Amino acid sequence: MKGRVNSFQSLGAVDGPGIRCVVFMQGCPLRCHYCHNPETWEIGQGESWFSVEEMIQKISRFESYIREGGGVTLSGGEPLLQWEFAAELFSRLQKLGIHTALDTSGHGSLLGAEAVLKNTDLVLCDLKFSTEEQYEQYSGGSLNKVKEFLELTEKGRVPLWIRHVVVPGLNDEEEDIQAIGKIAQSYSNLEKLELLPFHKICLEKYEGLGLDFPLLHHPECSPEKIRILKKFCENNIDIPNCIR
Numbered sequence: 001m002k003g004r005v006n007s008f009q010s011l012g013a014v015d016g017p018g019i020r021c022v023v024f025m026q027g028c029p030l031r032c033h034y035c036h037n038p039e040t041w042e043i044g045q046g047e048s049w050f051s052v053e054e055m056i057q058k059i060s061r062f063e064s065y066i067r068e069g070g071g072v073t074l075s076g077g078e079p080l081l082q083w084e085f086a087a088e089l090f091s092r093l094q095k096l097g098i099h100t101a102l103d104t105s106g107h108g109s110l111l112g113a114e115a116v117l118k119n120t121d122l123v124l125c126d127l128k129f130s131t132e133e134q135y136e137q138y139s140g141g142s143l144n145k146v147k148e149f150l151e152l153t154e155k156g157r158v159p160l161w162i163r164h165v166v167v168p169g170l171n172d173e174e175e176d177i178q179a180i181g182k183i184a185q186s187y188s189n190l191e192k193l194e195l196l197p198f199h200k201i202c203l204e205k206y207e208g209l210g211l212d213f214p215l216l217h218h219p220e221c222s223p224e225k226i227r228i229l230k231k232f233c234e235n236n237i238d239i240p241n242c243i244r
């Protein structure tokens with residue numbers, strides 16, 4: 001079993017708890033307007049092939065760091081596109097006592113997702129938009145599909161962190177945050193709601209790939225805006241202790 005891997009981050013600190021090895025898988029069916037990793041989109045571009053065994057060996061070099069409250073996060077791209085690889089890697093890691101987190105948009109085969117979730121300790125899922133229309137317009141995917149995936153995580157009692165990238169002018173109004181919060185709190189396995197600011201640090205990547213960045217003229221999201229929206233969540237959304 002081999003997986004197409006775009007890149008590997010040895011000491012990640014933002015994709016799950018603690019210090020983590022983050023594996024960015026190649027290939028994604030979505031095209032989010034704010035995507036920071038366009039280099040992962042196309043299968044067959046810029047990737048390396050790794051067997052599960054090779055990946056375990058690579059990860060084991062950082063074992064002393066990631067065992068202390070951290071672990072391994074599979075991200076991308078969309079890791080569920082290579083669910084067989086993800087399922088086998090997570091199964092091996094759990095047997096080694098290493099925490100496993102799946103950073104996903106929820107777009108992939110549900111049967112495949114079910115197999116991966118059996119050995120997943122935490123799911124990180126970006127909800128992106130609160131309506132089907134907006135989701136399709138700005139990411140090319142389906143919110144209903146994400147909800148089906150999230151139901152699976154609830155059924156499997158896999159702890160869930162919902163993330164939301166706040167993009168000024170697209171999804172940063174209080175009603176947007178309230179609607180996202182309402183969807184998030186409908187899952188009993190929810191542990192955390194993270195609001196992440198939209199930045200444009202990915203511009204060079206788009207230029208390098210010869211791609212237009214759809215949000216080139218959008219302002220970045222300020223720390224002050226995030227602070228205000230977090231306060232709004234604390235006061236208006238019934239998700240105890242989980243706003244970050």
Ligand code: SF4
Nearest residue numbers: 028030032035077105
């Ligand atoms: S799902 Fe993630 S990797 Fe795929 S386009 Fe959206 S932000 Fe980029």
